[in-house]
């Protein structure tokens with residue numbers, strides 16, 4: 001038996017930040033991670049694509065979690081919504097901003113695709129806004145491989161937090177297969193396989209940070225049966241087509257955005273998924289010729305996590321996607337793409353959350369109905385942010401760690 005103040009299950013954005021904040025305040029912390037350690041540049045090897053009833057959900061299983069593949073976008077959505085639920089993270093958001101210093105994308109950093117799309121959006125009467133990134137731009141070589149794992153490590157990832165936590169002696173066990181989690185005589189017991197051998201760890205508190213698709217399953221092991229409802233994904237599609245004869249160079253995606261309304265946002269983005277969709281329309285082209293726009297929506301929280309994951313698009317989601325698609329086509333046409341040669345990818349989602357929401361499954365202190373069992377990750381977010389959530393999740397983790405240490 002091994003004893004800790006806290007056991008954190010999952011080493012993603014929330015898990016690593018919790019480990020950092022708790023260990024630096026002197027807590028003895030064990031982090032149990034299902035996946036393995038992987039270099040940031042090889043994050044693509046750990047992708048896990050979950051096909052559901054309507055939307056393809058993408059995540060990364062491994063130390064660092066999905067943010068290893070992030071595009072570095074640094075927004076702070078849902079701060080006001082959380083405040084209205086009694087969770088004020090304004091201080092923590094400021095502290096995280098101060099610490100990570102997101103950088104505004106300057107005009108000189110924009111690639112040719114982004115510049116052309118801004119010009120074309122202006123032609124159809126739309127104004128863009130600058131994106132902020134957790135990327136050291138002076139080191140970025142603009143290869144556009146952020147979602148595969150940055151090859152030059154100039155993007156912030158949870159591994160930065162983990163490094164600090166390791167310097168404060170966090171214990172990390174990888175390739176951990178969780179078997180059970182239960183409270184006995186006031187102590188939490190977490191059992192699972194480590195290299196095929198069953199081990200039991202005990203702690204005063206357990207924090208589940210396994211991401212929106214796994215956290216509810218773990219909570220159900222502890223008899224929290226209402227977990228797993230209200231899953232959202234910030235669903236997106238990519239709309240695009242070729243500019244024949246152009247050879248665009250690689251560039252960092254999502255360097256600006258156009259907010260059509262609070263629920264629908266457009267970003268510059270190309271996806272090689274467009275190529276087979278275009279080919280099926282008889283349009284043969286290459287990645288270098290492609291111009292594309294991501295349409296991202298704040299989707300309805302209607303997914304479910306059980307043995308399988310259900311995530312369909314509601315009529316309202318479809319309307320939002322259609323609105324974005326039509327405007328994306330106008331912009332692409334203004335850029336010179338032939339409207340008949342524009343294709344749309346299938347819907348995907350990478351901002352997963354809502355499945356153990358504050359107000360439903362956990363209280364405003366992120367604690368479940370069983371004392372000492374907490375949740376902190378995207379699953380506690382009360383609704384789809386419609387914008388990149390990493391900074392908000394980091395602030396929530398910081399808030400929870402402070403509250404635990406003040407107890």
Ligand SMILES: Cc1cc2nc3c(=O)[nH]c(=O)nc-3n(C[C@H](O)[C@H](O)[C@H](O)COP(=O)(O)OP(=O)(O)OC[C@H]3O[C@@H](n4cnc5c(N)ncnc54)[C@H](O)[C@@H]3O)c2cc1C
Nearest residue numbers: 010012014034062065066070071072073377378388389390
């Ligand atoms: C391609 C891509 C691009 C993105 N770009 C951005 C962006 O630019 N900006 C932004 O803000 N957000 C972005 N996101 C979203 C962001 O990465 C996620 O919202 C965020 O990582 C979620 O954090 P989390 O702590 O909830 O879960 P995760 O980071 O997914 O962490 C969960 C962890 O738990 C582990 N785990 C799972 N099951 C178990 C288990 N049973 N036992 C132990 N461990 C387990 C996983 O391996 C993982 O390490 C992107 C996501 C993807 C996939």
